Amino acid sequence: MSRYEDLRSNLSARPFRWVVTGAAGFIGSHLVENLISLNQHVTGIDCFLSGKQKNLDEALANAGNQSSFRLIKGDIRDMEICREACEEADFVLHQAALVSVPRSFEEPHLNNSCNVTGFLNMLISARDANVRSFVFASSAAVYGDQPEGPIREDAPLAPMSPYAVAKRAGELYSQVLSGGIRTAGLRYMNAYGPRQDPSSPYSGVISIWTEQLRKGQPLVIYGDGKTTRDFVFVDDIVQANILAAMADQKTLEGGNIFNIGTGVPTDLDRLLSLIVEAARNVRPGIADVTPRYMPARVGDIMHSRADITLARKTLGYEPLYTLAQGLEKTIIEA
Ligand SMILES: NC(=O)c1ccc[n+]([C@@H]2O[C@H](COP(=O)([O-])OP(=O)(O)OC[C@H]3O[C@@H](n4cnc5c(N)ncnc54)[C@H](O)[C@@H]3O)[C@@H](O)[C@H]2O)c1
Numbered sequence: 001m002s003r004y005e006d007l008r009s010n011l012s013a014r015p016f017r018w019v020v021t022g023a024a025g026f027i028g029s030h031l032v033e034n035l036i037s038l039n040q041h042v043t044g045i046d047c048f049l050s051g052k053q054k055n056l057d058e059a060l061a062n063a064g065n066q067s068s069f070r071l072i073k074g075d076i077r078d079m080e081i082c083r084e085a086c087e088e089a090d091f092v093l094h095q096a097a098l099v100s101v102p103r104s105f106e107e108p109h110l111n112n113s114c115n116v117t118g119f120l121n122m123l124i125s126a127r128d129a130n131v132r133s134f135v136f137a138s139s140a141a142v143y144g145d146q147p148e149g150p151i152r153e154d155a156p157l158a159p160m161s162p163y164a165v166a167k168r169a170g171e172l173y174s175q176v177l178s179g180g181i182r183t184a185g186l187r188y189m190n191a192y193g194p195r196q197d198p199s200s201p202y203s204g205v206i207s208i209w210t211e212q213l214r215k216g217q218p219l220v221i222y223g224d225g226k227t228t229r230d231f232v233f234v235d236d237i238v239q240a241n242i243l244a245a246m247a248d249q250k251t252l253e254g255g256n257i258f259n260i261g262t263g264v265p266t267d268l269d270r271l272l273s274l275i276v277e278a279a280r281n282v283r284p285g286i287a288d289v290t291p292r293y294m295p296a297r298v299g300d301i302m303h304s305r306a307d308i309t310l311a312r313k314t315l316g317y318e319p320l321y322t323l324a325q326g327l328e329k330t331i332i333e334a
Contacts, residue, residue: 003316004239007246011038015068018042018245019089019131021076021122022096024051026196027137027188027237029059031093034238036063045085047075049114050099055195076118082125091245092126094119094136097166101141102297104163115166123170123177133182135244136174138257139167140189140230140304148228148265150307153187153257160301171257182252184244186237189261189306193234193326194333205268206231206327209275210334219289223296225269230261230305233326236319243315251314261306262319271323278327 001009018035022028023044028051035042036059044056060066074081076096086092097115098104104111119136126134143151144158159165174183196204198211212219240260266274272291279286296302311317321329 002318004243004318007242008038011040011242015039015041016090017088019045019085019092021045021092021094022051023071024048024053024056025095025099026055026193027191027234028095029055029195030193030234030238031095031241032056032069033059033063034242036060036065036069039068041068043070043072043085043089045072045074045076045081045096047073050197052197058195076121077113079121079125082121083128086125086129086131089126089129090132092122092131092134093241093245094122094134097137098163101161101163101300104161104166105298108162111162111166115163116169119166119170120173120177123173123183127177127179127181131181133184133245133247134174134178135184135186135241136170138171138185138187139164140187140259140261140306142168142171142187143304145301146303148303150263150305151259152307153255153259153310174256182247182249183256184247184252185257186240186244186260187257187306188237189230189232189259189304191232191234191237193330205271206275206330209272210279210331213275213279213286213289214334219272219291221268221272221291221293222300223268223293225291225293226267227296227300228265228267228303228305230264231266231271231323231326232261232319233321233329236260236262236321239320240311240315240317243317247315254314255310258311258315258317259306259308260311260317261308262323263306263308264323265303265305266323274324274327278324278331281328282331
């Protein structure tokens, strides 16, 4: 049995109290769904900046139990909200953020208040409530543009956007202000899966393309199609959060920052053909797609691929979904 399966069966037998910030968002709602299915008590916080009530409704319906979930409709920029949520919590999974590189350039103060001040409010509230651990979403964006090849956590960092600067600030704050509680930062690569919002130009490419394909709309590739990304299915992100939350102090001594991806690079041209293939498996008869190529966008990095050795060795993290499997699940549930 893997460490994750082992943990899941232990958790089902023992309810803890969890806080999930950004609970109405894409990743947050999957954390809620999984934790509630494991008989855990969850307090979610969300101010609905980008989150949606329907994400939560769907998560709770899938989990089949609403009674052990409580939502605080509030903003992590408000310290009192953060303190109220953390009171008596065992674990905090901090996901809330302004999640957009382009928007962080357009509204750097909003980025800073949500992603730095809001982060600090949650870290300090978790610390003062003496929770067992504080796990937070960082991002591969902290690396900036790197030469092709897997990136290790100790690679030189070169944040290229206000969003990436804020994510790095959170990592550093977690190391100097934890007050002895366990903290772990997860540098997610490109997450995808059901409930990822396709409606904004800032959204993840998989959610946008699956939606455009479904509607028969033209598809755009920014750059020459050779840009690579490490796409990670949302259930593997959930896995990493649960493993990191339950990791003991000794496990985290070798470093508290982990890459969370698959380690497999996929370029955008290949991604498009995999999406079309997965869509055909679900809805036969979909025609070939010729994308339109547009110039790369400011702040977009050329290559991004994780070395996940540290998470594998120390947390027992093992991605469970290939891109083809994850895409099929994403398209079926869309
Ligand atoms: N999706 C990815 O590929 C990816 C990659 C790297 C890192 N991340 C990180 O993962 C986390 C979750 O991202 P997601 O993709 O689910 O995005 P999302 O936009 O779907 O979810 C973010 C949630 O946070 C909420 N939120 C934002 N500001 C808030 C505030 N001030 N107070 C309370 N709630 C607030 C939003 O309403 C939303 O529900 C974020 O921290 C993001 O930076 C995501």
